[in-house]
Amino acid sequence: xxxxxxxxxxxxxxxxxxxxxxxxxxxxxxxxxxxxxxxxxxxxxxxxxxxxxxxxxxxxxxxxxxxxxxxxxxxxxxxxxxxxxxxxxxxxxxxxxxxxxxxxxxxxxxxxxxxxxxxxxxxxxxxxxx
Amino acid sequence: xxxxxxxxxxxxxxxxxxxxxxxxxxxxxxxxxxxxxxxxxxxxxxxxxxxxxxxxxxxxxxxxxxxxxxxxxxxxxxxxxxxxxxxxxxxxxxxxxxxxxxxxxxxxxxxxxxxxxxxxxxxxxxxxxxxxxxxxxxxxxxxxxxxxxxxxxxxxxxxxxxxxxxxxxxxxxxxxxxxxxxxxxxxxxxxxxxxxxxxxxxxxxxxxxxxxxxxxxxxxxxxxxxxxxxxxxxxxxxxxxxxxxxxxxxxxxx
Numbered sequence: 001x002x003x004x005x006x007x008x009x010x011x012x013x014x015x016x017x018x019x020x021x022x023x024x025x026x027x028x029x030x031x032x033x034x035x036x037x038x039x040x041x042x043x044x045x046x047x048x049x050x051x052x053x054x055x056x057x058x059x060x061x062x063x064x065x066x067x068x069x070x071x072x073x074x075x076x077x078x079x080x081x082x083x084x085x086x087x088x089x090x091x092x093x094x095x096x097x098x099x100x101x102x103x104x105x106x107x108x109x110x111x112x113x114x115x116x117x118x119x120x121x122x123x124x125x126x127x128x129x130x
Numbered sequence: 131x132x133x134x135x136x137x138x139x140x141x142x143x144x145x146x147x148x149x150x151x152x153x154x155x156x157x158x159x160x161x162x163x164x165x166x167x168x169x170x171x172x173x174x175x176x177x178x179x180x181x182x183x184x185x186x187x188x189x190x191x192x193x194x195x196x197x198x199x200x201x202x203x204x205x206x207x208x209x210x211x212x213x214x215x216x217x218x219x220x221x222x223x224x225x226x227x228x229x230x231x232x233x234x235x236x237x238x239x240x241x242x243x244x245x246x247x248x249x250x251x252x253x254x255x256x257x258x259x260x261x262x263x264x265x266x267x268x269x270x271x272x273x274x275x276x277x278x279x280x281x282x283x284x285x286x287x288x289x290x291x292x293x294x295x296x297x298x299x300x301x302x303x304x305x306x307x308x309x310x311x312x313x314x315x316x317x318x319x320x321x322x323x324x325x326x327x328x329x330x331x332x333x334x335x336x337x338x339x340x341x342x343x344x345x346x347x348x349x350x351x352x353x354x355x356x357x358x359x360x361x362x363x364x365x366x367x368x369x370x371x372x373x374x375x376x377x378x379x380x381x382x383x384x
Contacts, residue, residue, distance in 0.1 A: 009319045009323045010289065010290075010293040011286065011289055011293060011323035011326045012323060012325075014285070014289040014290075015286045019282070057318065092321075092322070092325075113322060113326070114275065114322075114326045114327075115326070117275065117276050117277045117279070118277055
């Protein structure tokens with residue numbers, strides 16, 4: 001499993017990275033712009049990501065814009081929406097409801113922060129990523 | 131605070147961080163009384179009290195007197211504590227006289243309480259309470275969230291301690307420059323970092339700064355940023371203790 005972690009906070013990023021690198025390469029991006037560049041470069045190299053963990057509230061480019069751009073890029077590569085990278089949106093508990101409404105069509109799962117290992121592993125198994 | 135008063139009163143006391151630790155201590159050491167903070171994260175005082183009272187909990191004396199410590203001076207609180215099986219309650223901040231009175235009531239063999247177990251006569255000090263306070267670092271909750279992986283916990287705590295001074299400095303710069311929007315976003319980031327490592331108090335103060343910043347209250351943001359730095363020092367101390375005990379455990383093992 002090849003993962004891209006998109007998160008502006010160092011500690012939250014470190015926690016996800018330390019868990020996910022046990023299952024394969026775990027790259028990081030600190031904002032939406034970096035994330036879109038990384039997804040694009042990986043597709044061009046024929047080494048697409050299997051999973052993107054995407055924070056919503058970030059500087060430069062927020063998660064929502066990044067999410068739309070990632071799906072657009074996949075579209076230009078002729079990737080069917082159902083065959084695209086799995087995207088788990090990460091968000092604080094108080095925003096889950098708004099986020100769930102806004103992102104329904106574009107992402108695969110929501111993870112409430114702070115990240116709980118058991119919940120994360122459960123989602124990974126659900127999508128047969130591990 | 132409670133510990134200092136207990137010491138002055140000539141009591142031996144141990145502090146534990148959460149309900150899980152409290153149960154573990156009660157199983158192995160014969161305490162005479164429990165002082166229970168009700169506002170603990172994860173397992174609150176009411177749940178912890180109910181577990182202690184459960185005959186299956188493995189605590190040798192499930193009827194040990196439990197005195198609640200609560201920040202809310204609300205009327206219904208006393209009832210809530212009693213309903214959870216606790217014997218009495220005192221409000222925070224703890225005052226020496228009040229604590230002494232309540233200890234006298236529940237630790238004296240002649241006390242009015244008929245439910246408390248007899249106090250061993252050999253125990254001349256009368257009380258060896260376990261105190262529980264809301265943790266700046268909720269180690270138990272953190273390790274549980276990482277499925278018991280202490281090594282991972284240590285790595286993430288180390289990263290947090292290295293990074294946080296930089297994040298606090300950035301916040302202070304935004305505040306000094308009067309950039310309230312940027313200060314709010316930075317506080318939000320600090321809140322996320324603190325939550326990741328179960329730095330409960332730090333998380334709460336950062337959240338308040340974020341909210342004050344949204345409300346445009348720069349004076350309040352300023353005051354809370356000073357509080358945030360103070361709480362970070364306490365959090366760091368608790369985390370460094372956690373790291374030291376982890377290292378000691380590793381040495382014993384190897």
